[in-house]
Amino acid sequence: MLIKLTNGTIFDPVHRLDGEQRNIFMENGRIIRAPASTRKIDREYDISGHVVMAGGIDIHTHIGGGKVNIARILLPEDHQRDPVAPSPHRRGGSGHVVPSTFVTGHRYAEMGFTACFEPAMLPANARQAHMEMADIPIVDAGAYVLMGNDDFLLQLLSQGADQSLITDYVAWTIRATQALGVKVVNPGGISAFKFNQRRLDLDEQHAVYSITPRSILQSLCTAVHELGLPHPLHVHGCNLGIPGNDVTTLDTIAAVDGLRMHLTHVQFHAYGKEGDRKFSSGAARIAERINGSPNISLDVGQIMFGQTITASGDTMLQHREAKHAHPKKTVIMDIECDAGCGIVPFLYRDKNYVNALQWCIGLELYLLINDPWRIFLTTDHPNGAPFTSYPHLIRLLMDREFRLEMLAALHPAARAHSILSSLTREYSLYEIAIMTRAAPARSLGLHDRGHLGVGAAADVVVYRPRKNREEMFSRPRFVFKDGKLVVQDGRITDSPAGVVHRVTPEFDGSIERRLQRYFEKFHTVRLGNFRLGDDELLGYGRTALSTHPCRPG
C-alpha cells in the first residue's frame, strides 16, 4: 500500500529539517522517494499545518522482566483504579504506574512512541524479559543486559583476568541474552549487599572479591568500547539517592577516562549536601562537566508528583529505601549469583522538600545541558513517574510560563534552593525531536529509526499543533508503525507486533569452556539452556530480529 502524507511540517533533525513543509511517502513499511506521478496513491492524508516527526524512542523504560512483573503484582490497588477493557483492536489489562503489557504498548503508541528499551535485563531473567516485551504490542523493543554484579565477572576481575577475557564474556552474555547494550547498576554493590555490605563507594572494596566499583566500571566500559557496540555502557552509578552523590557522579565521569559512557537517571545522582537539610541540587556542577565531556550522554529520570513505584536492580539502595515505601511494602530479591532486584512503591509529594527539589534538579539538568543530542527524555519509568507523564514533561521543557506556574506550588524551601526560576530556556520542537527521536536512535545505533529519510522504517507521528504542548503530545492525530496506521486521534486502530533490536558482537569461543565449568560447579541451570536462541525469541511473537552492526575499535 502506497501512503502519502501531504504537506506536513517536518521536524527531522537527522536531515536538518526544522519545520519544513514536505510530503512523505510510505510503502511496505518504509519511507520511500516520491513515486512517479503515474503511480496510484492508495491512501492520502492531507496534514497541512500538522507537525510531523519520526516515532518517539524511549531509551530507558522498565517495561519487561521480573522486576517489572513483581511491581505489577505488588500494586493491585493501583491497577484497580485504572482498568482497561479490551476492544476490537486492543487487548485489555490495567494501567497507571506499571501497566500490563498490552496497555503499555498501546499507551506508548497513543503518545507517538514506537520503540522502547528495557534498560535492566538480568541475564538469568532474559527469557522472561523478552517474553513480556513480546506481549507489548506496536512498539519495537530491545534490552540492555545487566552486568557488573555477577559472580563470574567479579571472580574474573578479582583474579586479575585479562581484559580480553572479560570482553569475550561481555559479548557472550549479550548474545546469550539477545541484548542491544550493556548496563551496570551499582557496580559490585548488588553483590556486596549479598555479603551484608550496606554501602559501596566508587573506590570502596567489595568485602569478598576485593575489587572496587571503579575497576568494574572501567573494565565493562572498555569491553563495550572494544566490542564496538553502538550504545555506550549504560551506567547507574554508586550511591544512588544519597546526598553528596554529585561528587560520585563527577568521579564516575572522570573514571572512564574519555571513553563513551551513558549515565542514566542522572537526576537521582545529582544531589549535593549543602544547606540546613543537607540536601541540595548538584545539577549545575554536573551539567557543566557534561557540557565539557563529549564522551558522556545521559538521560534524566525526571520525577513527577504522585504515586509511582520504583523498580531497580539496586538491592542495596532499595533495601535502604524500604522505610519510605508508600504503600508500605517492598520486595527485595537476590538473584542467581547474577544480580538482584528491589521494588519500592513511592509517593512523590510537591509539598515535601526533598521531592520538590528532586523535581527541580531534573528540570535543571534538562535546561542546563546544552546539547540535546546527548540528553534524553526519561522519567526512568516507573521510577520517577509513569511514562504517561511525558507530554506533561515536554510542556515543562517547552513552556517557561507553565514551568514557573508549577514551580510556584512547590515546597517553598525547595523553590528557594533551586535556580530553576532563573532558567529561561525553552526547548523548541526541533530540540524535542532530537531528544526523543534522532538522538536516542543514534545512541542506540538504530540507523533506520528516529528519522524520516528515504529507507527509514515508516514510524511516523503526526501532531496537531497546539499551544498547549501537553495536549499536543498526548494525542497525536496519526501514528504509523512500519507504515501501518496504528493510532488515529487517540484511538488504537491496529496492534501489529514490533521487532526486537539487538547486537551480535563476535567473541573468542574459548570463554564458553570456562563458563561451562563455572555453570556446572555453581549454577542451577545448564549453559546451553541459559542461552536464549533466535528461534525461541522469535517464537514469542516478535516479527523480526533487527541486528545492528558493531564496530570494534
Next chain:
Amino acid sequence: MTPLSLTLRRNPFARIDMSPLTPDRLAGLGRDAIARIMLACGRQRIRVSELFDIAGRDASLLRIRRATVQLFRVGFQMQSGSVEIAGNAGDNLGERIQGGEIRVRGDAGEWVGASMLGGNITVQGNVGDRAGAALPGQLIGMKGGLILVVGNAGDRVGERMRGGTIVTLGDTGSYLACRMRAGTIIAMGRTGPHIGIGMRRGTLVMGRKPAAMPTGFRSAGALKMEFLRLLFKQLGTVQTRLALFRSFGPEAIRMAGDLSVGGKGEILVLLNGSQGQTK
C-alpha cells in the same frame, strides 16, 4: 416521600453486583432512571427493573426485600443514607463504606465492611469470614465506623483492622483480630484458636475467657480498666443495642501482645461480663 424499595422478583442465577445501587448514587434519580440502571451478572448486564419490583421514591432510605446471598457488594463505597435489607446479603456487604447505615435482618456473607472507612453496619444474623478485614492487596482493613453482628461471625474478624469498632454478640471463628493495627473488637461469645496473631496495636475485648492464653501475649493480671467504662458508655450512645454494655464494670484481665512482632496490642477479658444476657 416513601422509602425506595426494591423487591427481588426471583432468585438470580448468578451473583449480582449491587454497587450501583446505594442511596447516594441513586439520589435525585427518578424511578425510570433507576429502572434502567444495568447490573453486572457474570457476563450479562441486567436492568434493575428486570430483577426488582420498584416502589417508593426516597432513595435516602433504600429497602431491599427478599434479598439473597447472590446480592454482592451491597452498599459499596456508600457515603450517606440508609439501606435496609430484608433477607440475606451476599459477600462484601458495605465494602469500603464511608458513611450512612446498613441493616440486614438475615445473614451476610464474607468480607462484611471490608476496608470500610466509616458508617454503621448491623447484621442480625450471622456473617462469614473476614468481617472488617483488609481487601486483597490492601494493607489495612476497616479504618472507621461500626460493625455489629448479633449472630456469629466467621474467621479472621478484623484482620489488619486499623480503626473503628466491631462488636460480635455471638461466637467468632479462628484468627480473631489477627494482624490488627488499631481499633476495637468486642467479641462476646466463644472464640476460635489463634487469637490476636500478629497483632500490633488495638484492643480486643472478650466476653469469655479464651480456651488458652493466646501465643505471643503476656498477662498483666486482673485490672480495673477505666477505659472500658468510657467505651461501653460511648457505644451505648450510638447503638441502643449496645447500651447493654453499660452493665459491665471495668474489671478485666489485660494481656499485651503480640510480642513476637513487638506488638502493643491488648486483649481485655471481661471478668463480670454477664455473658448470658448478651445474646
Next chain:
Amino acid sequence: MRINGVLIDNTFAEAFPMKATRLIITAITPKWAYRAANSLTGFASSVIGCGCEADIERELPPEETPDGRPGIAVIIFAMSRKQLIEQVSKRVGQSVMTTPTSACFAGSHSDDQIPLGKTLRYFGDGFQISKKVNGVRYWRIPVMHGEFLCQDTTGIVPAIGGGNFMVMAKTSRLGLAACECAIKAIRAVHGAVTTFPGGIVGSGSKVGSKYKFMQASTNEIFCPTLKGQVKSMLTEDIGSVLEIVIDGLNEAAIREAMRAGVKAVCKFGPRKGIYRIGAGNYGGKLGRYHFHLRDIMK
C-alpha cells in the same frame, strides 16, 4: 434605680473577648474529681499574672460524664488561642494527670480544637494507646495508678472576660456576707464562672500605673481609705467595696450571672449594710462588651 433600697448606679461593666474551653474532670469519687479541679483552677484568678482565668463551673453527675463517673466541669479562659493551649496542657498535665484515678475530657464543642491528650500522651513514653470511640480520639496513658484517660483535643470557643459588678457596703464583713450569697447564685448559671478566690475580688484594679513595670494597679477611686485624697467614687457611708468578676462563654451567660448576683446582694438591703451596686469600666474605650447594670436589672 433602686432595688430593695440598694442604689443601682447608672453605669456598665466593660468586658473583653477571650478564648475559653470547658474541661470535664472525672475520678473515682467526687472528692478526687474536686481535688484535681481545685488544683487545676488554683492560681488562675487573673490573666494579668496567672496566664489564664479558670474556675469550677459545676459538679456533674455520672450520667452526664463521658465515662460514667462523677465529674467536675471547669472552664479555662485566656486572652489568646496560643495562651490557652499552653495553659491547658500545663494545668491538665500537672494537676489532673497527677491526681489519682482522674480522667480528663473535652467539655465544649467547636471546630476549633486545641491539643489536650495530643500533647500529654508523650508522658506515656511510647506506651500510650490511642483509641477512637464514636469518632472521638482518646489517649490512654499508662500511669502508676492505672491509666490516665484523656481526650485528644478540646474545642475552644470565643468567650468574654471581665463581666463585673461592685458591691459597696458599710463594712467588709457585711459586704462579704452578701457577696457569698451572690457567688452561690452565680454557680447555678451555666457557662459563667468567677475566677477569683471565693469568687470575690478584694483588690479590684485599674489598667496601668504610674510605675512603668506595672500593668495594673489599685483602683484608687474605689478605695475607701483614699476618700478625699482622690476623686473618689465613694460616699461617706461606704467603708468597703468588693468586686465580683464574671467570665462567661457568651454575653447571655454573663448577663444572667450578673443579674443573679446583683439580685442576691440586693436582698440584703441598706439595713444589712449594702448601699450601692456599681460596675467597673474604662470609659467604654477598651472592652467590646458593655453590660449596663440598669439594663440587666430591668
Next chain:
Amino acid sequence: MTQTYATVKDVTCPFCGLLCDDLTVQTNGPSAKVVQNGCAWAVAGFAQQPGTASASIQGRPCTVDLAIQRAVQILIGANQPLIAGLATDAAGCRAAMALAEKAGAAVDHLHGNAISSNAVVMQRRGWIMTTLTEVRNRADLVVLFGTDGDSVNPRFIERCLRPRPGMGRNRNRPRKVVFIGEAAEARALKRALPAALTITCRKQNQLDLLAALRALANGQPGSLPRSLAGKLPSLKRLAELLRSANYSVCAWAPGQLLPDQADIVIESICGLVTALNEHTRAAGLALGGSDGAVTAMNVCAWQTGYPLRVNFAGGAPEYIPSRNATDALLQRREADALVWISTFHPLPPPGGLHNIPRIVLAPPSRKLAGLADVYFPVSTPGVDAGGTMFRLDSVVGLPLRQVRSTSLPSAAEILNRISGKI
C-alpha cells in the same frame, strides 16, 4: 512415526517447579525414558505413554474441528466461564488468557490456593526472597518450615542444599539445615540429610512455634503454650543460628501449609526474614510451583497486572482472589462452563459438583474423554513439544524440548483456534 533412538542431554523436566534441566533422556520414536538425573516424578512423567486418543464430544470421538465448534458454542452460551487447571507452558497460558478475555472467563490455576497464599502476602507487605543458585552457593543456614523440600520438589535437597562448597561461602562453616514441622517429614529429611536438625510439631502448632521463634530472633523472650514449652530450647538455638548466619534462607511450600492459615504462616516467615535483614542477610524461598503454577502466575500478571484469579466477565480484568478461585466459582455455582487445562498429567477436572459443561485439554486419556463434554487430547510441553516455563523462584525461565514425536496438537493451538471463533 519412525523408530529412532536418540540420547538427548540437558533436557528440562517440566514435572515440578524446580525445572531441573540436566536430565538425559533416551527417546525411541513415540516413547521417552529418563536415563540420568531423573527423580521419580521425572521418570514417571516422561514414561507416560502418548496414547492415541482423538478429540471427542461427550465421549464420542469426533474431528478436532467439530470439537472446537462445540467448545465455541458452550463458551458463547455461558454467562460465567471458568478457565482452570491451567497446567501448561507459557504459550499455553498466553493462549488461555486470550481465550479468557474473549470469552469473559475467570482464570485460575490448579495450585491457585498456593499461588494466592504467596501473592496476597507479597501484596500486603512485600518480602525479601532469593533464588536457587543463591541458595546453592550462598546459604549457610536453610530453615525449612513445614516442608522437607523433596516431597514438593524431589531434587531440591540434592541440587540446592547438598552441593558444597559454594561461591563466597565460608568453607569452614558447613551449611546447616533446620526443619520445623511434622515428625514424618522430619524423618524423611533426616534420611536425605542426616545432619539436618529437626524441630517437630503438628501443623496446627506451626504458627505458635513461629511466633516464639520470631520473638526470640528479635531478642525477646519467646513464650509457648504449656504443651509446646519443650520446644523452646531448640527454638532458642535456632534463633541464635539465624542471628549469627551470614546468609540464611527460610523456605516454605505454600501447598503444604494448612490452607486456612497458609498466608498467615508465610507472612510470619517473611516478617522474620525482614527483621533478620536489619543486621545480617536472610531471604525467603517459596517451594512448589509445579504444574506450571509460576508460569501461569507470571503470564497472567504481565498481561493483566494481577497474579491469577482474574475475571474478564465485566470486560476489564477484575481481581477478587477469593471470588475467582476455582473452588469458590464451582461451589457457589457461579461458573456455568469450565475449560480445564492439564497438559502434564491427565488430571480430571474437579468432580462431584454440579453439572456444568466441561471442555478438557489433557494428554490422551480415555477416562477423561468420558468425563468431558468436549475433550481435546493435547501434547505435553517438554515431552511432546517445546516451550518455555518459569521455575519456582519465578525468575528463571527455561526452554522445554520436544524429546519424542507425536502428532498431538498443543494446548495453545487448540485454545487459539477456539478464541479465533468467538
